[in-house]
Amino acid sequence: MKIEDKLLKNKVKPTAMRLLVLRKLMERNSAIGLTELENLFDKVDRTTLYRTLKTFEKNKLIHSIDDGTGMTKYALCLEGCECNPEDLHVHFHCNNCKETFCVTDTGIPLVQLPMNFKLEEINMVIKGICSSCK
Amino acid sequence: MKIEDKLLKNKVKPTAMRLLVLRKLMERNSAIGLTELENLFDKVDRTTLYRTLKTFEKNKLIHSIDDGTGMTKYALCLEGCECNPEDLHVHFHCNNCKETFCVTDTGIPLVQLPMNFKLEEINMVIKGICSSCK
DNA sequence: AAACCGGTGCAATAGAGTTGCAAAGTTTTA
DNA sequence: TAAAACTTTGCAACTCTATTGCACCGGTTT
Numbered sequence: 001m002k003i004e005d006k007l008l009k010n011k012v013k014p015t016a017m018r019l020l021v022l023r024k025l026m027e028r029n030s031a032i033g034l035t036e037l038e039n040l041f042d043k044v045d046r047t048t049l050y051r052t053l054k055t056f057e058k059n060k061l062i063h064s065i066d067d068g069t070g071m072t073k074y075a076l077c078l079e080g081c082e083c084n085p086e087d088l089h090v091h092f093h094c095n096n097c098k099e100t101f102c103v104t105d106t107g108i109p110l111v112q113l114p115m116n117f118k119l120e121e122i123n124m125v126i127k128g129i130c131s132s133c134k
Numbered sequence: 135m136k137i138e139d140k141l142l143k144n145k146v147k148p149t150a151m152r153l154l155v156l157r158k159l160m161e162r163n164s165a166i167g168l169t170e171l172e173n174l175f176d177k178v179d180r181t182t183l184y185r186t187l188k189t190f191e192k193n194k195l196i197h198s199i200d201d202g203t204g205m206t207k208y209a210l211c212l213e214g215c216e217c218n219p220e221d222l223h224v225h226f227h228c229n230n231c232k233e234t235f236c237v238t239d240t241g242i243p244l245v246q247l248p249m250n251f252k253l254e255e256i257n258m259v260i261k262g263i264c265s266s267c268k
Numbered sequence: 269a270a271a272c273c274g275g276t277g278c279a280a281t282a283g284a285g286t287t288g289c290a291a292a293g294t295t296t297t298a
Numbered sequence: 299t300a301a302a303a304c305t306t307t308g309c310a311a312c313t314c315t316a317t318t319g320c321a322c323c324g325g326t327t328t
Contacts, residue, residue, distance in 0.1 A: 131249060273327095298302090
């Protein structure tokens, strides 16, 4: 799918900036943080990127990941993702190369919660060493 | 067990400050962040609390939890905890009262990782509404 | 053309975490 | 017991990410 169409499909007006950012995200196979994203460009404003990511997130183009590094990371949503609990997947953070990956082939296992606890979201991050760093 | 003994058992010198902090932690049934902890006292230094928590963590009296709120929370380890993956448990964060609880009755379910990924730690936080807020 | 509006850029702020340094307190050693 | 050595504590300062306010710019509508 063309990048522009992807934006339109999620009701995001395709500005030059947004096309650039989405392209960068699509070129990646790991999640990216704001500062990292900033470094992929020669000269952009951090705030603009910040708001671009927020916009993408609100429109479910990307989801945010808190991998415990203190920096929020973002990764592309899968086709048709609504960011509901059942759409969520595990994330893996490599303690060596510090990359964070989506583990999309396994869903998050269900956990028995104590009585009367209502589930709304799940965040599961596994840390270790990724295959490239082995 | 007396509070002082608990410290000694984990090889932490029982200073007045540490006794106070550990007591506060034991009075709680939910995890606590640095700022919250600070507010439980009339007049303490943030840095001292910070370092006290770090010391406790290093000596496995408490474990830290990243519940995605941006503030690291701390909660008492269970008896005999070595903070290994198999000692870890799920945490529950209430979106209403913002408290974070340890769900100690269920371990973290194992997840099949992609080939050649090595697990070292797991952080699993479930968000929703706790029984008190229902 | 004027008013409007979303998007962008710059500057400034907020808040958590962290570090350096010196004072106070404890323990060890001569 | 006194001096030296080490640990803990308190204060101040700083880092870094996230976030907000405000002004400007470009395109669109009236």
